[in-house]
Amino acid sequence: MVKPESWLKTTPGGLYCEPGDFYIDPTRAVERAVVTHGHADHARPGHAKVLATDATLAIMRSRYDDQSGITQQAIAYGEVVEIGGVKISLAPAGHVLGSAQVVVEYAGSRVVVSGDYKRRPDPTCVPFEPVSCDVFVTEATFALPVFRHPSDEQEIAKLLRSVALFPDRAHLVGAYALGKAQRLLRLIRLAGYDRPIWLHGALQNLTDLYAGFGIDFGDLRPATEATKVELAGQIVLAPPGALADRWSRRLPDPLTAMASGWMRVRARARQRGAELPLIISDHADWDELTRTIRDVGAPRLWVTHGREEALVHYATGLGIEAEALSLVGYEDEDS
Amino acid sequence: MKRFADLLDSLAYQPQRNAKLRLLADHFARVPDPERGYALAALTGGLDFALAKAGLIRGLVTERVDPVLFELSYDYVGDLAETASLIWPERTEAGNAAPTLRDVVETLNSTGKANLPGIVAGWLDALDADGRWALIKLMTGGLRIGVSARLAKTAVAQFGNVDIAEIEELWHALEPPYEDLFAWLSGSGPKPDPNLAAAFRPVMLAHPLDEQDLEKLSPSDFLAEWKWDGARVQIAADGGRVRLYTRSGDEVSGAFPEIVEGVDFQATLDGELLVMRDGLVAPFGDLQRRLNRKSVGPKLRADFPCAVRLYDILLDAGEDLRSLPFQARRDRLEAWVERISHPRLDLSPTVPFSSWDELACLRRDGAEPGVEGLMLKRADSAYMPGRPKGLWFKWKRDPALIDAVVMYAQRGHGKRSSFYSDYTFGVWRGDELVPVGKAYFGFTDAELRELDRWVRANTVNRFGPVREVEKSLVVEVAFEGLQRSTRHKSGLAMRFPRFSRIRWDKPVEEADVIENLEALLPR
Structure with a gap:
C-alpha cells in the first residue's frame, strides 16, 4: 500500500x-x-x-x-x-x-x-x-x-419560554446565515411556534435557496418592513454581526440571543454580549x-x-x- | 441550590446594573430564609470554607477525567469552576437528591477534611452543569459574576426600601444567613442592634480628578493633602476594643500589632498604613511584605515597621463627627493628635496653596518619599460612605513611561479567556532583551482583538498557555513606580504597569535600554 x-x-x-x-x-x-x-x-x-x-x-x-x-x-x-x-x-x-x-x-x-x-x-x-x-x-x-451540546429541543424551549416571559421584547437571535439560521427556523416550527418569524435581509437569499430544495419555513417576513410595535414579543433572526449593529436599534428593547456551540462557555457567551445563549451547533x-x-x-x-x-x-x-x-x-x- | 444557580447564571449574563438589582431584589423577595441569606452571604464574600479549596475540586475531577484532557480544557476555558462543571461526567442513573444551598453551607462548615471529598463528589453527581458551576464558585470563593458586595447590599436596601447607608452601618454586626436583617426589612422584626463598639464605619472614597474640571472648581473651597502610597485603614477603639480595618471592612488587627498595642484612646480614625522608618515613608514594596498575612513574626515586624498617617477622625470619645464639615473634622483631628501620643500614629499634613497652578507645581515637584500625588477635599464635605460625587478627588502624579518590546503573551482568564491578554515585555540590556514586567490592561477591546491576532500570527514558541512571540512590537508602558526585586531577571519590579499606547509604528531597536529604568529607582 x-x-x-x-x-x-x-x-x-x-x-x-x-x-x-x-x-x-x-x-x-x-x-x-x-x-x-x-x-x-x-x-x-x-x-x-x-x-x-x-x-x-x-x-x-x-x-x-x-x-x-x-x-x-x-x-x-x-x-x-x-x-x-x-x-x-x-x-x-x-x-x-x-x-x-x-x-x-x-x-x-x-x-x-x-x-x-x-x-x-x-x-x-x-x-x-x-x-x-x-x-x-x-x-x-x-x-x-x-463541549457537550444539550438537545436542540431543550435550547429551543429556552427561547420560547423567554418569548412568553418577555412579551414586550423583540427576541433577536444571532445565527450564521448558512445552515444555522435555516435549521433554527425549522426547529422553532417543529416546536409548534407558528407566528411569523422576521428575517434580517442578509438571511433572505440562502433561506429562499433552502426553500427551493423543498424545506418549508412557514410564515417568514422581512424585519426591515416591520414597525417597532409589530416586533414586540416576536422572534427576529439576524447574522451574528448585526446583533450589536445599528441595525438592531429598530427593535423594541431587544433581548439578544445567540445560537452557537461556543455559548456553552460563559466567558464566550459574554464576549458576544448574549443575554440568552442558545447552545446549538452545526x-x-x-x-x-x-x-x-x-x-x-x-x-x-x-x-x-x-x-x-x-x-x-x-x-x-x-x-x-x-x-x-x-x-x-x-x-x-x-x- | 437550583434557585441560587439560576440567580448566578442570570446575573452573569446580565450587563445592566439596574437589571441586576431587579434580579437580586426579586430573589430576596421570592426565596425564603435561610436560602436567601446564604445567597447574600455568597455575594458579599461573607462565606469562607477553610477546607473547600480549588485543589479539592481539581483532585475530584482528575480522579474521573483524563488529566491531560482536563488541563487542555482548563487552559481553553480559563476558569476552574466552569471547566470542572462542564467536564464532570454526568451519571445517567438516578442518584441522590440535589442539595439545597443551606445543606451546602452548613455541611461545608461542619465537615472535616477526610469526609469532604466524598460529600462534594455526591453533590456534583446530583447537580446539573449550572448547579455544579454555582457549587464550585461558592466553595472556592470569588464568584466573579459582575456583582460587588456593594451592589448586593444596594439590592437588599431596595428590597427593604431603606437607605443603603443604613445597611452598611449595620453590616458588621450581622452574620449569615441574616435572618434578623430580612425580618426587619420585611417588617416582621425589629431593626438589628448594630452594637457599634469599635465597629467599622464605611469609608469615604475619592474620584480621580479630571484636570479639565479644575476650571470649574474654586481653590478656596478645597483643602489639599499628600496622597500616600500605602493602604487605606481605619482604626476603631471603643469600650476596651481596638480594631484595625481595611477600607472594605476586613479586620487586620492581628497583622499589625504595633498599631493596635498601646491604644488607650476612644476614637475612630481614618488614615494610611505605611512602612515608616525615622519618620520617612518606605517604598510600597516594603509594605507589601506585611500585607495579606494573618500574623507577623518579630523579624518582619522589626525590618518593616508599620505606622498609620492620619487624615480624618470619624468618632471622638463617642461623639460622631461624620456630619461635620471636613474643615471642622480636620481641626478636631489636629487637636486630637496634639493631645494623644502613640508612637506609630502621626498626622498627614495639609498642603497649603492658593491657586491650581501652584498646586500643580507641588504635585509635580513634591519630593518627599511615599507621595503618589495629592488629595483634594472640599472643606465643607461631610464624611459620607461610598464614593459621593464632587467632594473628594485624587490627583495622582503622571505615570512614568517607557517603550518596551513584547516578549511573551499568555491567555487571559474569565471574560478574556481565549484571548492572549497578558503580556510580558522587556527592554534592552546591550543587545539582549530582558523582561521587566507584565501588563494585562490599558488597551481597548478592539486593541485586544488586534493584539490577540498579532500574537497568533507572530508566535515563535509555545509553552503551555504561554506563547513566545517575534520580538517586533513596541508598546509604551505606563507605571507608578519602580523597585529592586530579586524575583525578576532584570532585578526590577514595576508598580501598576499597563499599556498606554501600542507603537505598531516603532522599530524595536528604539525601545528603551535598562539603564533608563535603573535611573528611576528610588535612592
Whole structure:
C-alpha cells in the first residue's frame, strides 16, 4: 500500500491530491477543487473547476455569482467519479444543506475527508454517514470534553419560554446565515411556534435557496418592513454581526440571543454580549467526535482545524495513529 | 441550590446594573430564609470554607477525567469552576437528591477534611452543569459574576426600601444567613442592634480628578493633602476594643500589632498604613511584605515597621463627627493628635496653596518619599460612605513611561479567556532583551482583538498557555513606580504597569535600554 501522505498532502493552499491534481476545500483559487460544503472558509470563489453536491454548488452560485467556478460538476451522494486514477465520491456529513465528506481512493487505500460534520439529526440536511477508511480526516472545532451540546429541543424551549416571559421584547437571535439560521427556523416550527418569524435581509437569499430544495419555513417576513410595535414579543433572526449593529436599534428593547456551540462557555457567551445563549451547533461535540472516530474504525486519524491536541491525545489512547495537520484558513467563529 | 444557580447564571449574563438589582431584589423577595441569606452571604464574600479549596475540586475531577484532557480544557476555558462543571461526567442513573444551598453551607462548615471529598463528589453527581458551576464558585470563593458586595447590599436596601447607608452601618454586626436583617426589612422584626463598639464605619472614597474640571472648581473651597502610597485603614477603639480595618471592612488587627498595642484612646480614625522608618515613608514594596498575612513574626515586624498617617477622625470619645464639615473634622483631628501620643500614629499634613497652578507645581515637584500625588477635599464635605460625587478627588502624579518590546503573551482568564491578554515585555540590556514586567490592561477591546491576532500570527514558541512571540512590537508602558526585586531577571519590579499606547509604528531597536529604568529607582 502506498502511504496516503505520499499522494494527499498538506499545502499552504489546503489538502492537495497529487495524482488527481485537485485540492479539497482549497483556501485560495485553484485549477480544480472538490468542495465539502458551502461555508465561505471551505467554498472559496475563483476556482476553474469545482466538484461538489448540487446544493453546495447552488450555494456557491448564490454567493459568488460568476466567481463560483467556470466548470461546475455536481455529483450525488454515493456517485463515483475518477480523476487521474483517483476515485472520488461524496457521503453525507450532516453539517448543512449539501454538506459532504469527500471519499478518495487511490493505490489501494481510502481516505475520508469529512469537512465539517455533526451527528445529531438536522431537519435541513441528510444525516452523517460513517464510511470505513484507512485515514479519517476530522475537524476538531469542539474537541474538548467541556463541549457537550444539550438537545436542540431543550435550547429551543429556552427561547420560547423567554418569548412568553418577555412579551414586550423583540427576541433577536444571532445565527450564521448558512445552515444555522435555516435549521433554527425549522426547529422553532417543529416546536409548534407558528407566528411569523422576521428575517434580517442578509438571511433572505440562502433561506429562499433552502426553500427551493423543498424545506418549508412557514410564515417568514422581512424585519426591515416591520414597525417597532409589530416586533414586540416576536422572534427576529439576524447574522451574528448585526446583533450589536445599528441595525438592531429598530427593535423594541431587544433581548439578544445567540445560537452557537461556543455559548456553552460563559466567558464566550459574554464576549458576544448574549443575554440568552442558545447552545446549538452545526459541529460535532466531544461525544460525537469520539463516537465518529470509533465508528469509522480508521487506524489513522488526521485532525484539521480546532482543538487538535485533545483529539489527538484521545485517539492515541485508543491505539490510533493520530496527528494534527497544520491547515490554516479555516475559522471557528459562530459555529 | 437550583434557585441560587439560576440567580448566578442570570446575573452573569446580565450587563445592566439596574437589571441586576431587579434580579437580586426579586430573589430576596421570592426565596425564603435561610436560602436567601446564604445567597447574600455568597455575594458579599461573607462565606469562607477553610477546607473547600480549588485543589479539592481539581483532585475530584482528575480522579474521573483524563488529566491531560482536563488541563487542555482548563487552559481553553480559563476558569476552574466552569471547566470542572462542564467536564464532570454526568451519571445517567438516578442518584441522590440535589442539595439545597443551606445543606451546602452548613455541611461545608461542619465537615472535616477526610469526609469532604466524598460529600462534594455526591453533590456534583446530583447537580446539573449550572448547579455544579454555582457549587464550585461558592466553595472556592470569588464568584466573579459582575456583582460587588456593594451592589448586593444596594439590592437588599431596595428590597427593604431603606437607605443603603443604613445597611452598611449595620453590616458588621450581622452574620449569615441574616435572618434578623430580612425580618426587619420585611417588617416582621425589629431593626438589628448594630452594637457599634469599635465597629467599622464605611469609608469615604475619592474620584480621580479630571484636570479639565479644575476650571470649574474654586481653590478656596478645597483643602489639599499628600496622597500616600500605602493602604487605606481605619482604626476603631471603643469600650476596651481596638480594631484595625481595611477600607472594605476586613479586620487586620492581628497583622499589625504595633498599631493596635498601646491604644488607650476612644476614637475612630481614618488614615494610611505605611512602612515608616525615622519618620520617612518606605517604598510600597516594603509594605507589601506585611500585607495579606494573618500574623507577623518579630523579624518582619522589626525590618518593616508599620505606622498609620492620619487624615480624618470619624468618632471622638463617642461623639460622631461624620456630619461635620471636613474643615471642622480636620481641626478636631489636629487637636486630637496634639493631645494623644502613640508612637506609630502621626498626622498627614495639609498642603497649603492658593491657586491650581501652584498646586500643580507641588504635585509635580513634591519630593518627599511615599507621595503618589495629592488629595483634594472640599472643606465643607461631610464624611459620607461610598464614593459621593464632587467632594473628594485624587490627583495622582503622571505615570512614568517607557517603550518596551513584547516578549511573551499568555491567555487571559474569565471574560478574556481565549484571548492572549497578558503580556510580558522587556527592554534592552546591550543587545539582549530582558523582561521587566507584565501588563494585562490599558488597551481597548478592539486593541485586544488586534493584539490577540498579532500574537497568533507572530508566535515563535509555545509553552503551555504561554506563547513566545517575534520580538517586533513596541508598546509604551505606563507605571507608578519602580523597585529592586530579586524575583525578576532584570532585578526590577514595576508598580501598576499597563499599556498606554501600542507603537505598531516603532522599530524595536528604539525601545528603551535598562539603564533608563535603573535611573528611576528610588535612592
